[in-house]
Amino acid sequence: MELAEEGVPPVINLTEVAEREKEEFEEKVSKLIIEFGAENLMACMQCGACASICPLARTGFEWYNKKLIKAILVGMREELLDDMTPWACVACNRCTEICPRNVTPFEVMLAMRRLMVEDFALPTLTIEGLRSLYEHGHAVYMTGREARKKVGLPEKPPTTDSDEKALQELKTILKNTKLAELGLIPMG
Amino acid sequence: MVSEAMVSEAETVNENEEKKLKFGLFLGCNITFNRPDVEQAMRKIFPALGVELDDLAGQSCCPTWGTMPSIDDVGWCAVAARNLCLGEEKGIDLMTACNTCYASLNEARHKMLKNPEIMNGVNEILAKIGKKYEGKAKCRHVAWVLYKDIGLEKIRESIKYTLDGLTIAVQPGCHFLWPSEVYPDKEKDPFNPVVLRELCEALGAEAPYYTKLIDCCGIGALRSTDPEKSFALAKDKLECIKEELDADLIVAGCSSCTIQFDDVQEKLRKEGKINFSIPVLHYVQLLAICMGFDPQQVAGVCVTPRDEIIKRILEGGKR
Ligand code: SF4
Ligand code: SF4
Numbered sequence: 169m170e171l172a173e174e175g176v177p178p179v180i181n182l183t184e185v186a187e188r189e190k191e192e193f194e195e196k197v198s199k200l201i202i203e204f205g206a207e208n209l210m211a212c213m214q215c216g217a218c219a220s221i222c223p224l225a226r227t228g229f230e231w232y233n234k235k236l237i238k239a240i241l242v243g244m245r246e247e248l249l250d251d252m253t254p255w256a257c258v259a260c261n262r263c264t265e266i267c268p269r270n271v272t273p274f275e276v277m278l279a280m281r282r283l284m285v286e287d288f289a290l291p292t293l294t295i296e297g298l299r300s301l302y303e304h305g306h307a308v309y310m311t312g313r314e315a316r317k318k319v320g321l322p323e324k325p326p327t328t329d330s331d332e333k334a335l336q337e338l339k340t341i342l343k344n345t346k347l348a349e350l351g352l353i354p355m356g
Numbered sequence: 357m358v359s360e361a362m363v364s365e366a367e368t369v370n371e372n373e374e375k376k377l378k379f380g381l382f383l384g385c386n387i388t389f390n391r392p393d394v395e396q397a398m399r400k401i402f403p404a405l406g407v408e409l410d411d412l413a414g415q416s417c418c419p420t421w422g423t424m425p426s427i428d429d430v431g432w433c434a435v436a437a438r439n440l441c442l443g444e445e446k447g448i449d450l451m452t453a454c455n456t457c458y459a460s461l462n463e464a465r466h467k468m469l470k471n472p473e474i475m476n477g478v479n480e481i482l483a484k485i486g487k488k489y490e491g492k493a494k495c496r497h498v499a500w501v502l503y504k505d506i507g508l509e510k511i512r513e514s515i516k517y518t519l520d521g522l523t524i525a526v527q528p529g530c531h532f533l534w535p536s537e538v539y540p541d542k543e544k545d546p547f548n549p550v551v552l553r554e555l556c557e558a559l560g561a562e563a564p565y566y567t568k569l570i571d572c573c574g575i576g577a578l579r580s581t582d583p584e585k586s587f588a589l590a591k592d593k594l595e596c597i598k599e600e601l602d603a604d605l606i607v608a609g610c611s612s613c614t615i616q617f618d619d620v621q622e623k624l625r626k627e628g629k630i631n632f633s634i635p636v637l638h639y640v641q642l643l644a645i646c647m648g649f650d651p652q653q654v655a656g657v658c659v660t661p662r663d664e665i666i667k668r669i670l671e672g673g674k675r
Contacts (some may be wrong), residue, residue, distance in 0.1 A: 205429055223572040227585040256581035259421045259459070260530035260572055264537075265546060272535075281426040290426075293580050297422045301435075305416035307423050308385035316392045319653045325388045325395075326411040334414025337485040341438060344481045345431030347424065 197245050197283070204279035211269040212237045218263035218273045229253045233263050233273035236280065249289050254280040285350060299353045304329060305338050377505055379451035380412040380443040382461070382495060385420070387454055387611045390657075394453055394611050397644040397654040398498065404647060405506050405514060412442040412450065418460040422577060425460065429467055430477040436464035437478050437489035444493035453498045453640055455531035455610035456576070459538075461495040466538035497532060498640055499609045500541040503551050508558040516648040517669050518560035525603035525634070526552040526563050527617065529610035530572055552609050555639060559646050563607075568596040573608075575616035590620040591629065598632050605665055606636045614638045622659040635662040645669060 202209050218233040219225045225232035231239065231253040239248055254277045263273035284290055297307040305328025313323040324330035328338055339355070342348065348355055379402075387394045402409055416439060419425065424432040440461060443450045452458050468475040469491050479488050502511060533546045543549045547570060556563035572578075574589035594617065597603050608614045618636040625633065637645075637655060644654035651666045 223574065223578060223589060227574075227578070227582075227589050229582075229585070252581055255422075256578045256585075257421075258530065258572055258574075258576050258578050259425075259456075261459075261534040262530065265534040274535075278425060282428060285427060291581065294422050294426065297420070301417055301419060301423050306385040306388070307417045307420050308389060310389040315390070315657050316388075319393045319396045319656050321392050321396055321399075325383060326413045326415070327383060327388060328414060328416045329388075331414040334416070337414070337487075338416050338435070338438065340485050341434050341481055342424075342431070344484060345424070345434060346428045347431055350427070 196243055197240050197248070198243070200283050201240055201276060201279040204282040206272065206276040206279040208269070208271045209237065209240065209276060212241070212271045213269055214238060215268065217266045217268060218271075221262045221266060222273075223258055223260065223262075224253060224256055229256055233277065237271070237273065237276055240276070240280075248280065249284060249287055252291065254278075254284065255291050255294065285352070288352075290352075295352060298347065302339060302342055302347075302353055302355060305335050376408060377406065377501075378408040378410065378448050379496065379501065380410045380415075380446070380448050380493075382412060382415060382418075382439065382450040382452040382454075382457055384452060384454040384457040384611075385417050386456075386615065390615060391611050391638075393653065393655050393657045394614070394638050394640060397638070397640040397649070398453060400649045400654055401640060401644050401647060405502075405510065407501070407506070410443075410446060410448060412439070415439050415442055418454075418457040420456055420460060422580075429471075429474050430481070432460075433464040433468050433474055434478045434481045436461050437468065437482060438485070438487060440465065440493045440495070441482070441487045441489050444490060449493055450495040451498055451501055452495055453609075453611055453638060455497075455529040456612060458495055458497050459531035462538045462540065463535075465491065465494055494540050496540060497609070499528075499532065499551055499555060502639075502643070503555055504541060508554060511555070511558045511643070515559060515643075515646040516674055517646045517672060518674050519556075519646070519669065520560045520672065522561040522604045522669075523601055524556045524561045524563045525566060525597040525601050525606045526556060526569065527573065527606055527608040527610070527613045528552045528570070529608060529613045532609050533570065552607070552639065556607055556642075559642065561605075564601060566596060566600045568593045571596075573610075573613040573616040574620075575612045579616070586616075587620055587623065590616055591624055593617075594621060594624070594630060594634070597634065598630075603634055604668075605642075606634050607639050607642055608636065609639055611638055618658050618660045633660055635660055635665045637662065 257277040300309045301307045328335040419435040528549045536542045536546045553563040574586040579586035624630040641655045
């Protein structure tokens with residue numbers, strides 16, 4: 169018996185398929201999240217252990233750890249960039265401690281922040297904190313010193329606040345980090 | 357990847373056990389500007405317990421989560437490493453009463469020891485200011501220094517006032533516990549911590565287990581992103597403390613938890629959402645009061661009143 173011409177299945181070029189899949193993956197959020205520090209992202213089995221103890225899940229934030237990981241794995245992007253959940257993560261690492269697959273979900277949260285920063289999708293308070301870190305060496309900084317005086321301490325603490333050389337050192341460090349490349353704050 | 361063995365090899369700079377205990381007092385931002393009474397408490401209790409303190413002149417923010425950690429690993433670790441260098445150069449470890457500083461500095465150290473790429477990147481940056489971090493100096497937590505290096509016996513001997521008859525709700529705080537992998541000292545069960553409870557018991561108080569003992573206080577990123585959710589979380593825990601323990605006092609191991617429970621109670625009371633008031637202290641403040649230091653100096657900054665409980669402690673004497 170002879171096979172009809174049209175019955176012959178087309179030859180599948182495996183190299184081409186692999187390349188196409190690679191290109192698709194390159195564009196994916198998941199690759200960026202891995203690059204930004206969540207190396208074990210792909211090991212997630214969606215067991216939900218991390219969500220069961222996450223303060224964000226408990227207080228009703230939209231994209232808490234397990235759900236964010238799922239969304240990243242299915243390739244969502246725009247919806248995630250619009251949501252501030254990663255900026256509410258308290259970095260408690262309950263999720264890291266409990267995850268049976270060593271995914272370190274906190275690193276996924278952090279990587280998501282790092283991805284959002286590149287899109288300038290970050291809260292004003294975060295920019296303020298960075299600016300204050302650069303200007304004073306303290307992310308939380310107060311000019312009022314009544315409390316220090318009240319408890320009998322010198323107004324100036326022994327930090328970058330009273331040490332110009334140390335502050336310049338810190339500024340030099342910050343100028344040589346990715347913060348300077350991003351141009352989020354003036355770094356004169 | 358560097359092996360675990362290398363991580364533990366670099367574990368300590370205080371090699372000679374016989375040497376007098378000495379630590380670099382790492383202050384961070386919140387203690388320095390918001391709760392300097394916690395700083396003053398540390399400056400009083402440690403020298404009295406035979407521990408020498410170094411000021412780590414020129415120290416900065418640890419850096420906290422919303423800053424460099426949200427940008428990239430090398431920048432985070434470089435700022436942390438500069439702080440750690442201030443101790444390493446003097447052959448001492450750092451010591452903090454703020455859980456965020458404790459976590460940020462130790463997570464950064466863990467990353468640098470585990471990943472030579474990060475360590476090299478950091479040291480390239482540090483070279484520009486003439487520094488190099490070798491991974492030796494780490495950051496210790498005040499509660500662990502008191503528990504392990506000084507010991508409950510010495511604490512018992514050092515106090516002038518005991519807390520007999522008082523019930524304390526302890527708040528160890530998230531970054532005292534997790535991720536346990538990165539910390540120099542670890543609870544046997546990080547989901548059932550006992551160190552802070554035993555420290556409180558050493559002062560004569562009861563410090564029982566309660567169901568929300570390990571819950572988050574809700575400060576930090578959660579509070580700055582959505583205050584209402586943060587307050588709701590804190591309210592849940594406060595109500596649990598009231599119902600299950602009817603505690604006389606909340607004692608935290610972290611300056612940020614101290615701020616949160618102190619602030620939030622006042623706010624919730626004003627809004628008519630709770631009708632009780634439980635004073636909040638950091639453990640170092642409670643110990644300082646029990647050791648006889650001036651409460652105005654070591655516990656003088658709060659919004660939820662502390663006067664009554666302090667009066668009760670001082671009137672009780674040593675029983
Ligand atoms: S990150 Fe870990 S704990 Fe969370 S769902 Fe995935 S496997 Fe489970
Ligand atoms: S670190 Fe963040 S994501 Fe993980 S449990 Fe804590 S709040 Fe949730």
